[in-house]
Amino acid sequence: MTASRQTTSAAVTGGPAALVLEDGRIHRGTAFGTTGVALGEAVFTTGMTGYQETLTDPSYRRQVVIATAPQIGNTGWVAPTGLDDNGGRDDNESNRIWVAGLVIRDLSPRPSNWRSSGSLPDELAAQGVVGIADVDTRGLTRHLRTAGAMRCGIFSGAELTTDEQMLQRVRQIPPMAGADLAGEVTTAAAYLVPATGDRICSVAAIDLGIKANTPRMFAARGVDTYVLPAAATIDDVLALNDGTGVDGVFLSNGPGDPATADPVVELTKEVLRRGIPFFGICFGNQILGRALGFGTYKLAFGHRGINQPVADLRTGRVLVTAQNHGFAIEYPAAPSEVVDTEFGRARVAFSCLNDGVVEGLECLDTPAFSVQFHPEAAAGPHDAGYLFDEFVTMMAAGRQGNADATS
Numbered sequence: 001m002t003a004s005r006q007t008t009s010a011a012v013t014g015g016p017a018a019l020v021l022e023d024g025r026i027h028r029g030t031a032f033g034t035t036g037v038a039l040g041e042a043v044f045t046t047g048m049t050g051y052q053e054t055l056t057d058p059s060y061r062r063q064v065v066i067a068t069a070p071q072i073g074n075t076g077w078v079a080p081t082g083l084d085d086n087g088g089r090d091d092n093e094s095n096r097i098w099v100a101g102l103v104i105r106d107l108s109p110r111p112s113n114w115r116s117s118g119s120l121p122d123e124l125a126a127q128g129v130v131g132i133a134d135v136d137t138r139g140l141t142r143h144l145r146t147a148g149a150m151r152c153g154i155f156s157g158a159e160l161t162t163d164e165q166m167l168q169r170v171r172q173i174p175p176m177a178g179a180d181l182a183g184e185v186t187t188a189a190a191y192l193v194p195a196t197g198d199r200i201c202s203v204a205a206i207d208l209g210i211k212a213n214t215p216r217m218f219a220a221r222g223v224d225t226y227v228l229p230a231a232a233t234i235d236d237v238l239a240l241n242d243g244t245g246v247d248g249v250f251l252s253n254g255p256g257d258p259a260t261a262d263p264v265v266e267l268t269k270e271v272l273r274r275g276i277p278f279f280g281i282c283f284g285n286q287i288l289g290r291a292l293g294f295g296t297y298k299l300a301f302g303h304r305g306i307n308q309p310v311a312d313l314r315t316g317r318v319l320v321t322a323q324n325h326g327f328a329i330e331y332p333a334a335p336s337e338v339v340d341t342e343f344g345r346a347r348v349a350f351s352c353l354n355d356g357v358v359e360g361l362e363c364l365d366t367p368a369f370s371v372q373f374h375p376e377a378a379a380g381p382h383d384a385g386y387l388f389d390e391f392v393t394m395m396a397a398g399r400q401g402n403a404d405a406t407s
Contacts, residue, residue: 016031016156017156018156019152021042021143024167029133031131032124033121034125034130036130036159037153039151039169039170039173040153040173041062042063042064044066046069046304047307053091053379054099054324057094057324059209059254059324059325061098061184061255062176063255064100064153067102067104070106072102073120076118077119078091079117090212093378096127097123097124102129102130103135103140104131104135105135105136132154153169153170178260179260180256181209185255186230187227187228190228195223199222199224200221200396202225202240203246203247204226204228205252206229206232206249206264206267207229208252208283209255211374211376214250221388225250232267247396249276250391252282253283254282254283257298265291269291273343277368278363280369281370282371282374284370285372288370292361293341294332295330296329297330299328303324303352304324306320308321308323310350310373311350321375321381321384322373322374322380322381323373323374324374329361335351341363347361347364352372360373367394367398375388
């Protein structure tokens with residue numbers, strides 16, 4: 001079963017609804033958005049703001065998002081404007097809502113935001129997304145922190161049947177472990193996001209579920225970004241710029257289990273063999289880990305929110321970061337130790353201060369690094385934006401080195 005939504009088109013802000021967890025727990029509440037059923041993995045996010053960016057993040061494919069912030073919907077829904085940071089940046093991270101369903105405590109009775117073009121329930125209804133309000137989301141979060149993320153379903157309208165029937169449907173959906181989802185969210189065709197101002201270099205961005213703010217971050221730094229589908233090969237990368245190639249390769253965030261992404265792992269290995277500057281974010285971090293020969297594993301409940309503390313082990317700096325991941329890298333040594341790989345030495349460059357999870361890798365003998373968190377976070381925080389600068393510097397140095405070698 002691959003569908004995560006079965007809905008009607010009517011907008012609702014009332015009526016009974018139920019959130020059913022696979023362990024048999026049932027939370028009753030009030031339907032909003034549209035009526036129907038939403039099936040997926042129950043995960044919680046601790047972000048205080050930025051629900052629109054969360055809902056439109058492709059990394060939430062097939063997940064039912066539980067917001068720990070007490071009230072959601074107070075800033076309404078902001079329609080895309082097409083403007084840049086100076087004129088009112090879009091709040092959408094993609095062209096649609098990707099979450100399977102939304103669970104909240106309190107639905108704001110009306111939006112209070114001069115930028116909003118409508119309400120959250122109306123937008124959920126327009127896109128066929130089922131929501132449930134009046135749930136004790138903090139109690140639910142405490143349960144998931146103990147029992148772990150699990151399959152669930154939101155049921156309302158005609159789909160609100162007996163407890164046994166709803167539970168049976170929840171237990172029939174596939175788990176997130178083993179899910180290959182990048183192909184469901186990637187772009188269908190390659191496209192270019194040109195640099196703004198003076199062009200410094202170019203990058204191939206492999207879209208595994210890329211957020212709209214990533215090409216904007218590159219463009220603001222003078223980088224042409226060629227966004228390629230998830231199935232892109234090294235030949236596709238080398239053929240860019242009329243066959244002259246690009247100055248770097250970027251792997252985006254995305255949903256699913258990195259153990260299912262062998263083709264992207266092979267692409268990453270080819271990039272490393274050629275010494276092409278490489279930068280990966282989130283799913284891209286896990287892919288770099290697997291390319292270096294490390295394993296990955298599913299976290300009990302993952303990291304999701306805009307307030308996750310991370311240490312940059314290279315400098316001792318502490319970052320407040322945005323995160324959204326349920327899988328992590330299995331580093332084969334102590335975080336302080338350098339390990340040998342097929343592509344030279346590598347080390348842990350970033351670590352989570354809450355639980356010690358690997359938050360980033362750095363290759364010492366080839367120009368490559370990655371982070372598990374989101375330096376491109378549109379809703380903030382922006383502590384880690386300097387990592388884009390580091391990558392641009394790396395690409396520019398490689399470009400100059402190639403020019404010197406051919407002169």
